[in-house]
Amino acid sequence: MNQLIENIKSDETDSNETHKQHKLRIYLFALLAATVAAAAVGGWSYWEHVGSRYVSTDNAYTAAEVAQMTAEVAGLIAEIRVIDSQKVKRDDILVVIDDTDARLAMKQAEAQLEGARAQLAAAKSNQKRAKIDLKRRQSLMGSGSVSADELTRVKSGAHDANASVDAAHAAVALAQAGLDKAKVDFSRTVIRSPVDGVIARRLVQLGQRVMPSTPLLSVVPVQEMYVNANFKEVQLEGVHPGQKVELVSDLYGSKVVYHGVIYGFNGGTGAAFSLIPAQNATGNWIKVVQRLPVRISLDPAELQAHPLRVGLSMTATIDLRSKS
Incomplete structure (x- = not known):
């Protein structure tokens, strides 16, 4: 009898455990389904408001746009006024190249221009005399005092005088261009910053001889x-x-x-x-x-x-x- 009662109690316990396990499975499944649904909704919401936007x-x-500074004339570096990481303003002097050669070239160009102008003045004076001589010969042509050959010779001289004036004008223009070039070269011995910025990659050293296109430094417009x-x-x-x-x-x-x-x-x-x-x-x-x-x-x-x-x-x- 006691054994029967114990068997009945054991069956009831097993049944309760099975029921509890079944309920636990249902609860876990529901929790999993809710989690998946929430993740799906959250993913859709994220994509709608963030991922797709x-x-x-x-x-x-x-x-x-880094400014690469290079030498434009040949010469020795006389001064370097900046170092890496230094802040600079537009038109600040960065590097100075010795200007002795450029200064002499500019004086030579000035002298050549003066000489060309003097030649132009002389050519104009000859042209003026040739025109006066031609006009005088033409006025005497009617009286027979001037021969045709002489008139032709005078006309040729006047033409040559005009050509000399044209050549002198060209020589003056060429000498002026040479002076302008010498002035530009002289101004290029002082290298200035084209922008506000910070110095970077300074390669040039004091006393270094540079040639045109030699890299000197960079200016970074931060x-x-x-x-x-x-x-x-x-x-x-x-x-x-x-x-x-x-x-x-x-x-x-x-x-x-x-x-x-x-x-x-x-x-x-x-x-x-x-x-x-x-x-x-x-x-x-x-x-x-x-x-x-x-x-x-x-x-x-x-x-x-x-x-x-x-x-x-x-x-x-x-x-x-x-x-x-």
């Missing part, structure tokens, strides 16, 4: 910095010039956000302009998603508040719904 890349770098963002081609379907861009630099972190505008697209991908472009028409071909540089202009006020330098890493996020 923004495209982003961290393959972006700052750049600027106030005119822009960003080249390399987006995948599959991201550019809805991208066009004028759209707004938010950018974050690794230099300042997420606490500083720059606001830019798309200026335009590069003329080709990086692979197309590489030293050895890919030859996709030959051999085995594997499709590789290409990146196209997108130029983004930055807000000058934000650049002034938080200056950047060339080559810094940026993260760019384009708002596809923004309008130009």
